[in-house]
Amino acid sequence: MILVVGATGVVGGMIARSLLEQRQDVRILVRSGSNYQPLVDAGAEPVVGDLKDSASLAPACRGSDVLITTASAGSRGGADTPQTVDLEGNRHLIDAAREAGAQQFIFVSTIAADEASPVPLLRAKAQTEAYLRASGLPHTILAATTFIDLLLPLVVGGPARAGRPVTLVGEGRRRHSFVAARDVAAFAVATVGHPEAVNRRLVIGGPEAFSLRDVVATYERVLGHPIPVRTVPPGELLPDLPPVPGLAEVISRMLAALETFDSPIDMDETARTFGVRLTPLEEVVRREAGSEPADAAAAPA
Numbered sequence: 001m002i003l004v005v006g007a008t009g010v011v012g013g014m015i016a017r018s019l020l021e022q023r024q025d026v027r028i029l030v031r032s033g034s035n036y037q038p039l040v041d042a043g044a045e046p047v048v049g050d051l052k053d054s055a056s057l058a059p060a061c062r063g064s065d066v067l068i069t070t071a072s073a074g075s076r077g078g079a080d081t082p083q084t085v086d087l088e089g090n091r092h093l094i095d096a097a098r099e100a101g102a103q104q105f106i107f108v109s110t111i112a113a114d115e116a117s118p119v120p121l122l123r124a125k126a127q128t129e130a131y132l133r134a135s136g137l138p139h140t141i142l143a144a145t146t147f148i149d150l151l152l153p154l155v156v157g158g159p160a161r162a163g164r165p166v167t168l169v170g171e172g173r174r175r176h177s178f179v180a181a182r183d184v185a186a187f188a189v190a191t192v193g194h195p196e197a198v199n200r201r202l203v204i205g206g207p208e209a210f211s212l213r214d215v216v217a218t219y220e221r222v223l224g225h226p227i228p229v230r231t232v233p234p235g236e237l238l239p240d241l242p243p244v245p246g247l248a249e250v251i252s253r254m255l256a257a258l259e260t261f262d263s264p265i266d267m268d269e270t271a272r273t274f275g276v277r278l279t280p281l282e283e284v285v286r287r288e289a290g291s292e293p294a295d296a297a298a299a300p301a
């Protein structure tokens with residue numbers, strides 16, 4: 001039995017669906033307000049629980065050989081915070097998995113996890129990694145780079161398709177190995193029971209490093225027209241984002257941070273070891289721009 005925690009989120013949903021397609025026994029930890037029915041219809045067994053409530057985790061963990069968690073307070077809010085979910089909640093889950101005698105605990109973390117970070121989420125991720133390593137549980141940490149999926153439509157695709165200029169923070173020429181969320185999910189699935197994944201921290205990036213200027217150039221090719229680019233200095237907000245509370249701050253801060261370093265990663269060996277085909281930028285852009293069927297999918301090779 002494989003327990004997926006975070007299955008109502010983007011990556012966790014992809015993981016659960018992929019495992020169900022492989023005809024694995026899949027259990028999902030769900031909260032009553034979340035939309036988990038499609039996964040139940042696809043064959044997952046729901047167990048109600050909340051990472052903030054340690055007592056609720058034992059029934060979900062009982063009989064689960066493998067746990068995969070992507071859960072995070074990142075985009076939730078209210079009582080779900082980096083402290084209550086990403087730090088304390090993950091500790092509760094690790095403790096419950098150990099009690100239940102789990103054979104593998106797969107934790108989706110981030111390459112930016114850092115116990116000294118001023119960002120609570122990044123501190124919590126690093127502290128969870130350390131807690132997991134010290135737990136004695138066989139574990140796999142997937143330290144993912146920034147997902148490209150959210151940035152593409154918000155920053156480039158949306159304005160470009162609407163005929164407006166794209167606005168970048170700084171010059172947008174720093175190169176990063178952004179990763180597609182589906183590729184992170186593919187690694188989570190591929191590392192289940194894989195001997196090369198035991199007690200490893202695997203950095204997960206995309207197949208190529210590229211800048212946001214490269215993203216604009218790719219959209220120009222795919223959409224077939226030039227896209228004007230404007231820039232704002234780091235510290236200023238992007239002007240053209242959907243009016244979701246806090247979104248402009250989060251995305252502008254993320255783009256400003258990405259302007260301070262380059263992060264090219266060589267993924268060849270990791271991708272070969274786990275048999276995962278990484279999705280190239282052009283394929284992600286074509287899918288986002290609607291010129292490729294949504295499920296002309298990359299999956300484990």
Ligand SMILES: NC(=O)c1ccc[n+]([C@@H]2O[C@H](COP(=O)([O-])OP(=O)(O)OC[C@H]3O[C@@H](n4cnc5c(N)ncnc54)[C@H](OP(=O)(O)O)[C@@H]3O)[C@@H](O)[C@H]2O)c1
Pocket residue numbers: 005006007008009010011012029030031034035049050051052070071072073074075076080085089108109110111143144145146147148
């Ligand atoms: N975005 C990036 O660039 C990036 C980069 C590196 C790593 N990551 C990491 O990748 C992971 C997956 O991201 P994602 O975008 O798929 O996340 P997401 O869509 O925001 O999903 C979050 C999931 O966590 C669950 N959750 C939150 N609080 C919970 C609680 N108290 N108890 C139980 N479940 C709870 C949510 O359940 P409900 O539906 O019930 O709220 C949801 O299923 C995250 O851990 C994130 O930190 C992201």
